[in-house]
Amino acid sequence: KQEVTQIPAALSVPEGENLVLNCSFTDSAIYNLQWFRQDPGKGLTSLLLIQSSQREQTSGRLNASLDKSSGRSTLYIAASQPGDSATYLCAAGVGIQGAQKLVFGQGTRLTINP
Amino acid sequence: EAEVAQSPRYKITEKSQAVAFWCDPISGHATLYWYRQILGQGPELLVQFQDESVVDDSQLPKDRFSAERLKGVDSTLKIQPAELGDSAMYLCASSQVKGAGGANVLTFGAGSRLTVL
Numbered sequence: 001k002q003e004v005t006q007i008p009a010a011l012s013v014p015e016g017e018n019l020v021l022n023c024s025f026t027d028s029a030i031y032n033l034q035w036f037r038q039d040p041g042k043g044l045t046s047l048l049l050i051q052s053s054q055r056e057q058t059s060g061r062l063n064a065s066l067d068k069s070s071g072r073s074t075l076y077i078a079a080s081q082p083g084d085s086a087t088y089l090c091a092a093g094v095g096i097q098g099a100q101k102l103v104f105g106q107g108t109r110l111t112i113n114p
Numbered sequence: 115e116a117e118v119a120q121s122p123r124y125k126i127t128e129k130s131q132a133v134a135f136w137c138d139p140i141s142g143h144a145t146l147y148w149y150r151q152i153l154g155q156g157p158e159l160l161v162q163f164q165d166e167s168v169v170d171d172s173q174l175p176k177d178r179f180s181a182e183r184l185k186g187v188d189s190t191l192k193i194q195p196a197e198l199g200d201s202a203m204y205l206c207a208s209s210q211v212k213g214a215g216g217a218n219v220l221t222f223g224a225g226s227r228l229t230v231l
Contacts, residue, residue, distance in 0.1 A: 004156070032218065043118075043205055043222035044157070089156055093218055096162075099145070099169040100211065100218045104156035 002027045002094050006105035014113050015082060021075040021108045023090035028068045031093040031100055035064050035075050038087045038107070047088075048075070080112045116140040118223035120206050126229045132194040135226045139188070139208030145169075146183055147220065148191050149205040157205055163189065164212060196230045203227050 003026045013019050023033070032051050036044040048057045048064040050073070056065040063076040073090055087109045091102040119138040127133050139146050145164050149157035160179065161171040165186035174181065178197070183189040193200055204227075207220040 006156075034219075036222075041203075041225075041227070043224045044207075044220075046219055046221070049219055091156075096170050099162065099164055101147070101159055101162055101170060102218075102220065104149075104158070106154075106156045 002030075002092055002103045004090060004092050004103050004105040006088075006090060006108050008108060009106065010109040010111075012111040012113060013080060015080060017080050018076065018078050019080055019110075021077070021088050021090075021110070023073040023075070023105055025071045025073075025092045025103075027092075027094070028071055029094070030068065031095065033064070033066050033073045034091045034093065034102065035062075035073075036089045036091065038089060040087075044089065077110075082112045082114050085110055085112045116221070118206055118208055118221050120204075120223035120226050122226055123224065124227050124229075126231065127196050128231050129197055130195040132192065133196050133200075133228060134193075135191045135204050135206075135228075137189045137191070137206030137223060139206070140221055143208035143210050143221075144186075144212045145209045145218075146189050147207040147209075148181055148189070149207065151203040151205055151225075153202070160191070193228075196228075198230050201228055201230045 034049045035047045050066040061078040087107040089107045091104045148160045151157040161181045162169045163183040203225045205225045207222045211218040
């Protein structure tokens with residue numbers, strides 16, 4: 001059974017810093033690894049998707065990497081801004097009965113202080 | 115921009131009552147997911163549909179929860195009777211991808227927050 005873990009559970013940094021969020025998964029048989037953002041009381045917004053054959057994906061100030069062999073992914077946020085404050089969730093895409101489902105970590109709650 | 119619609123946004127009910135949530139996925143999306151998210155935790159998959167068929171409902175408490183997606187479009191998740199431990203955010207998501215492979219990008223709705231008193 002796939003298990004996804006995110007460390008730390010919460011992170012607080014000053015504005016302008018670069019930061020890294022960590023995600024680990026127990027089973028390397030994944031189709032993809034995805035990162036989402038969730039604002040308080042809201043749904044999830046997809047940020048980046050890394051296919052199992054890829055090593056990284058970039059979108060603006062965000063860069064996500066994937067190392068399947070070690071069961072790890074990182075989300076790098078450059079030049080953090082107060083608007084980046086949110087909970088960040090990673091999820092592993094795994095196969096089930098001819099389909100694909102996402103298994104989520106518990107999230108990292110990020111606070112960027114002005 | 116196309117959205118996943120969910121209703122109601124908020125529901126307060128007493129334990130032992132019945133509750134229903136509705137989800138309308140993005141038009142043309144074959145796969146629909148219901149997730150439950152307890153405060154401070156990550157979402158947990160309750161049920162996944164591909165068109166009108168259930169692909170996975172292994173984590174759905176079938177003694178009290180039911181889900182249907184008639185005609186393979188919108189979907190309803192029902193809880194009867196509700197228990198205190200059911201208080202959570204119920205998230206619906208949809209994706210275009212059928213089958214196991216591919217870049218399965220999910221679009222989530224805003225969620226339905228349930229409080230059971």
